[in-house]
Amino acid sequence: MKLIKKNILNILFLTLLLAIVLVPDAKAFFIRGLMTIGFYKPDLEHPISTSSNLEGIKFKDIKGNVIDLGDLKGKVIFINFWATWCPPCRAEMPSLHKLYAQFKNDKNVVFIFVDADDDLKKSAKFMADRQYGLPLYGFASEIPKQIFESALPTTVIFDRQGRLSFRHEGIANYNDQKFVDFINKLKSTK
Template identity: 70%
Template sequence: MKFIRKNIFNALFIIILLVIVLVPDAKAFLIKGLMEIGFYSPKVENPKEIVTSLNGIQFKDINGNVIDLGDLKGKVIFLNFWATWCPPCRAEMPSINKLYTQFKDDKHIVFIFADADGDFAKSGKFMADHKYAMPVCKVESEIPEKVFAGALPTTVIFDKQGRLSFRHEGVANYADKKIVDFLNKLKNTK
């Protein structure tokens, strides 16, 4: 009897482990839970780096409008690279949506959510299905490696002068008070 019970528990453990590894929503759910208990808190103490120029770094929104980061000087830019198939991206989306909702009407902060796949149909459906209000863009130019080296998710924040003030690869809780305070500090700095 003990042998059978032990095998049942082992089989259940392996099934749960496989579900977490193979099902993106299950992995995202686990990561989101870890975010809520304090893991994945982003550090905002990164030094400011100069990116040669933001001019020419372009994104296209769902309506075909081209956004050039060089044209956004004088605004704080929150830029997130993500993909619908990426479990860590999916896990951090609720916190990013909360942050976006808090600042979306602030004329001093611009949010760009760059779908790494550039598939507006897929990413738009994802946003609608999850009731996220964030506008989706796709990359339209070369992106300097200092900004995006290919890891998903990657989030960068530029200050009003176009300096790279924050860069984080991997999942993070962007609804964290440290990020809200950081964005407020950047937008109020000349």
């Protein structure tokens, strides 16, 4: 009995550690906690501004409607590549949902959330279960490596002229006032 009492803290710690490692939602919850205390802020100190030809880069929604990025010139384009099995993707989803809620009625900003597994039915169920009303898309063309290579999550933003203005691989808290200001600045820049 003494041995069990001595090791109960170790057993609890080991159980918690295993849950964080093996259960995607537990890992996402842990990462989300780190986000709220200031870790994982997107780097806006060194914005990119490289021109890109967006013509022919296409995504399709669950209904089969295709969107060509070349047709969106004049709008800020926010693209997030994610997957349902990815704990960091799950962790940043609430901040993305809040950011989207701020701009969803703004005709000058377009959000595209791309399921990297291209299983839109599974992703739509994931979104519905968590009550995220994010615009969900899959791939409908080849994606240039400067936009998305393979790391999840990856977020890219194009300004109104179609220039790549932000690219971040990995988790970030996008529900940050500096980030909202960054998008508003891109909206007002011609």
